[in-house]
Amino acid sequence: METEGRHQRYAVAATTSLPADDRETLLEMARQTEAYDGKPPLNDEALQAVQHPESLSPSQSPLHVTVHRVVVDESGEQTLDWVGYAFLRDLHSDPTGSLFVIPDARRAGAGRRLLAACIEAAESSVRIWAPGNSVAAQTLAASAHLVPVRELLIMSRSLAAPILDPELPAGISLRRFRPGEDDDQWLEVNARAFADHPEQGRVTHDALRATMTEPWFDAADFLVAVDEAGRLLGFHWMKQHSDTTGEVYVLGVDPAASRRGLGKALLRAGLIHLRDDLGLAEVILYVEGDNDPAVGLYVLNGFDVMNRDVLYGQQHHEE
Template sequence: MSIEELAAAATAEDGVAPFNEATTIALAGDGPWRVHEVNEEAAALALADAPIELVVHPRRRRRGYGGALLDRLIASGERRFWSHGDLEGARALAVSRDLVVTRTLLVLRLDLEMPPEVPQPEGVTLRSFEERDADAIVEVNARAFASHPEQGAMDRADFDRRRSQEWFDPAGLFVAEREGRVVGFHWTKAEDGIGEVYVVGVDPDAHGGGLGTALTARGLRHLWDDGIRTVDLYVEGDNLPALAVYTRLGFREHARDVLWSVA
């Protein structure tokens, strides 16, 4: 059984994919795996130095396969494991091995009931992406997410890989420009009728003045105009400034991913 088949079976059963987007993209391109174990029961893999993502086939659960695989991984030196969706079975398995929660990634959801109003920060132009903006977006992203373990690693090659995906729509990528310089961006995404605030990045030197709120609202208005009425986003559970912005816009928690670590 392939990884893709195993992941599809788990997704159908759980309502949440066992692998994140970066892993899924890398799977299609045979990415650089640190761990790669697949059989009829379970799989575990990690992209580069990312935490392990582990999945057990729904037909083989509660038979010890997941526990045995997790034990082998811990014995081999692995220390971090994602639980996408914070599923009850995964939580029980983690607790049984004395793992502790070290990070929470929230999925927030907004049901749009009317066209969002887009504020206009003073001295800033909000406009659609142009090809000449690519390097500037990568630079702003690096500054905005300097301490973020995944998003902060996006380089130009990763940016290009992401926009080569079928869902990419250049009309849904917006930049904020001040005095000829890109100081922020909002990348939207839409798949299967669900929109996503994919990435909102603001240069640290441009914080304040409502730029993040304006960029978010501009992307939401684009999704509304495209007929999207349900919008998701991912945000760190301890990112209080971002949570405040999204709560004001009406987002509420819909799901969560949890990172478990060896104590």
């Protein structure tokens, strides 16, 4: 499909399967965009779908949308420059995703073309993440009558600040995650801990295995809490981003073991690991803006809000 922008002509295409040859090009576009914006344009879910399409569950129907700028040279020959990309998960039942346009192609209509293609292809209301919720993202959302429906806080703290000692409940000990041995137990606990979370609560075996193949994965950065019978009750999965920055990637406690201070102990043990074992200076995390208990836990342990990601969705009018 070829469309007209304010100053450019675009070719827009949508597919349920991104060709393998396009994946590395797309990832390089995302890396360059992150270097320019200071934040990744695609979340972990979208990146995993691009790099490991087999990790999506059979019920998910992904959509990949590409937009190319049509360039005509002096001889009249046309070429296509890839300038933007959008991803939707669960095209038929829960079309949620993200999109981005490379920096030198912005403010010329490419983002609107991507969003319009997503809305046209989806069978229900589309929701799109806006990392950092920039003014440009707000303007694009407003142009399609999308409104904020969810907020993700990005919090951070210095690891040079004091970290209180972990105080584990009686009979609980910590050890590193054992890939291949702990997978089933972890998936069960994760599903219960995040039963109401639209992404984390639906992690599958394939998705877990795909994440563990990522270059950043290290089982030493994945703490699990077990009782005297060896049952897994909670976990703190960490991620190292650079020589200075780590992340509280996922922190969860089985609801049956809650209200015993286990989450607090796991958090502090992980922070100490990031500081003492990895030598990092800073840690970040992502948390739902309406998850008051989790936000309170992080604030009490020295975290401050540094940014916000906003999910925009189509507005429904009640009769």
